[in-house]
Amino acid sequence: MSGQQLEVLRKVIEETPRPSSGRQVRIALLHHHLRTPSLREELKPFADISNLEQVRSFLRDRDIAVVVHGHKHEHSVQFEHVYNRDGNKEHRILVVSGATFEAGRESDAARLITLTGMPNSPAASIEQVQIPRSGVELVDLPPIVRRIWTTDVVQGGPVVIQGNSLDEVYERACEAAAKEAANGTLIVHLDIELGVSGNLPLPTDYPTSEPMDESERQLWLKDLVTWWQLDRSGLEDRMPFVHGARLRRFGGKINQIERVIKLLETKASTRAIAVLIDPFRDFTANGMGEEFASFCLVEFKRRDLGNARHAVDVIAFYRAQEFARWWPINVAEMRYLQWEICDALRFQPGRITTITGDARTHSRSPTQVAMPIIDRWLDQSPERFHLLANTLVHRSVRNDAQRDAMRGWERTLCDLEATAKEYNPDGLPIAIEGLNLLASYLEVVDEGEDQDLGIFVRVLRRLARDNEGFEKGSRSKNDFNRWAPSALDAVSELRSLTKKRVQSP
Structure with missing residues (x-):
């Protein structure tokens, strides 16, 4: 195809009048194909366009939307993707290949192409035009419908990540949050396996503060998520936006999950929507001094699976979200809510979609998420303070309950150490009440x-x-730099004193 023709x-094309509204839909009619439309091989002179890449580039640069061609005598409808020289900008062309009128093609003798949605x-x-043989009934064939338009990539527009593998989606979402979606809108759509009832998902490479086997990871995750879903917490004065309190006791009286x-x-x-932001409680007139959860809104959708089966999909909106460490916990929390709702309705958990208005990610170094373990004990396991103090005082682990308490204490020290090693601009709650209560227990038995x-x-x-x-x-950051060295010294000293008194369980 000569340069003069092009x-x-x-x-x-440049001199053709433009439409009064919308884009001009451009259709190119060729004899030859852009690529072979079937598996049939053909070796003969003039079989292909010799300067095909030049022709493809021409079609891309002239914004051709549809190409109709013959030559191969094969019917097909396919999309052709033509990229720029850098390979980072794609132009999609709908390619319609026409066959020929011959014996054996009665059901597809010709094709009628109709443009809609202009x-x-x-x-x-x-539409396939049929010319059946005598005495043979026509069979209704549905038309092949293909969308010509594509979504333009707008600078700063939302980035969408989707998939069926939690590990794969997690890695991609973290990368997007650090690059093209940084401080922008990131939408993540996850359709993972159902799993065992009540089991919560966590990426394989999630950075925990210490090595854990799968059963320990699952127990750690369950404890953390169930704390977030408590309807009441003794720590609400420090963290007044515990999700469960907002979902199950909004305004002190509305159980939104029920x-x-x-x-x-x-x-x-x-209308199956639950909100976590309370303007009367969370907002100030000038926006100063406000502190409320990033998790703002969640919608649950019932989806028909056929055969009287249903799934519950969840869509959660976050005003801001850190992806390396917090997003997986948020996903686990959404699965927890799905299981709770599905167990009540005998449905199955479905898809999870998170919409984040301000995506960000920090390094993959471990750190705590939410309230430290020892402070969560105040709500979930207050008896563990007695077990831990008893173990430290008597210098021995006597049973499994004391062993669990010691493991929790060691993880608390690991979490505190990880938090003090790296500054987090979002801020993280750190152990206070639990440390003081443990000190009080030890003081009671300390006779000097x-x-x-x-x-x-x-x-x-x-x-x-x-x-x-x-x-x-x-x-x-300056406050952190002043606090962190002292905190790390204290953690190191507590770890040394703990090992001196009790061997690791």
């Missing part, structure tokens, strides 16, 4: 004869005091 055609959402409807279950019990409902125990108590008190001062401050 130049003449370019001039014709001018803004054009589509091509391709409402969602009732709405989805008999039909799909777009155990010097190490007295040191243990003093270090606990000092660390709790330093943590409280940091949390109540501006939590700036």
